[in-house]
Amino acid sequence: MTTPGDYWMTADTEATWTQTLPDWTGSHVRAFAYFGGVPQIVVPDNLRSGVTTACRYEPELNPTYADLARHYGVAVIPARVRKPRDKAKVEAGVLLVERWILARLRHQSFFSLAELNTAIAACLDQLNRRPFKTLTGCRQSKFEAVDRPALQPLPLEPYVFAEWRTARVNLDSHLEVEGHYYSVPSPLVHTALDVRLTVTTVECFHKSQRVASHVRSAERGRHTTVAAHLPSSHQRYLAWSPSRLIQWAETIGPATAAVVNTLLTRRRHPEQGYRSCLGVLRLERLYGPARVEAACRRAQAIDAIAYKSVQSILKTGLDQQPLPESVPTVPLPIAHDHLRGTTYYQHHEGGI
Numbered sequence: 091m092t093t094p095g096d097y098w099m100t101a102d103t104e105a106t107w108t109q110t111l112p113d114w115t116g117s118h119v120r121a122f123a124y125f126g127g128v129p130q131i132v133v134p135d136n137l138r139s140g141v142t143t144a145c146r147y148e149p150e151l152n153p154t155y156a157d158l159a160r161h162y163g164v165a166v167i168p169a170r171v172r173k174p175r176d177k178a179k180v181e182a183g184v185l186l187v188e189r190w191i192l193a194r195l196r197h198q199s200f201f202s203l204a205e206l207n208t209a210i211a212a213c214l215d216q217l218n219r220r221p222f223k224t225l226t227g228c229r230q231s232k233f234e235a236v237d238r239p240a241l242q243p244l245p246l247e248p249y250v251f252a253e254w255r256t257a258r259v260n261l262d263s264h265l266e267v268e269g270h271y272y273s274v275p276s277p278l279v280h281t282a283l284d285v286r287l288t289v290t291t292v293e294c295f296h297k298s299q300r301v302a303s304h305v306r307s308a309e310r311g312r313h314t315t316v317a318a319h320l321p322s323s324h325q326r327y328l329a330w331s332p333s334r335l336i337q338w339a340e341t342i343g344p345a346t347a348a349v350v351n352t353l354l355t356r357r358r359h360p361e362q363g364y365r366s367c368l369g370v371l372r373l374e375r376l377y378g379p380a381r382v383e384a385a386c387r388r389a390q391a392i393d394a395i396a397y398k399s400v401q402s403i404l405k406t407g408l409d410q411q412p413l414p415e416s417v418p419t420v421p422l423p424i425a426h427d428h429l430r431g432t433t434y435y436q437h438h439e440g441g442i
Contacts, residue, residue, distance in 0.1 A: 114139040127241025128162045141168045153254035161249045190217045253287045262364035269310030273319040274302040313362045335367045343383030352395045369397035384409035
């Protein structure tokens, strides 16, 4: 992170387990914190964690890496492929670190990454304060005099690692992320949105504008819903609605209609049951209305009202088997040989 023409380099060195995206972005965050500021330009190599598509003219950055660059207000200009002169000073700095730090630690054993980085930090401080042989001062003093004043200030908060994905909004005004369903405004139904995932939040973006934000949940198959995202009553009946789904189910049979009605009414918001209802109704395309109706009757009989239950019944052919007969409950007799009343214990107190 030096300016052109500098012949010194203040190093920031650390060990990481991998070069994957979390470690790559985390190293940048810690480097900026170590320098106490942000350079205007960063010239990385073309590793996959940073550059999705290497190109001399228009390289494509990884979305997470681009997000980090926006957060710190830094321009990322990857080095050209197979052009070592683009990062000659970096290569010289790596060679210096290998000779000064790794060579010193090569005979030591470390039992954790934190222990290794503590030893590296001690060597790093010595390296940066080591006097030049032919110049006055050291790398640290040159950095304080020349580089630090040129750095941009750090943002108020450090960058929080986030992954970016794409998800399409279903007709229930929810999109799926890792098995959980998050609501977005209903006009975005059938639209592909960019989703930013952090450890604690899920943010949805449409054309670079945030349209929804939720607390991240690990519960699969559940919904996180903001009521304001759902369509209003008059809009609801112009497209999909509970009544439309039930009417469709009635064309298959009363048991199917009952299953669909249960899937809608047991949710806090009926829209949360739309996917399950459509799943049940669309089974008609594969199995026909008679089998779907029989499968719904069995699902009611065994109290397994869910799309996956109905699908499983059809796949295994249980819909073509007789329904299980309910076994009447036989009440226990009031008196029989194995019941012991209070008189039994009164007669046997003396023998205890």
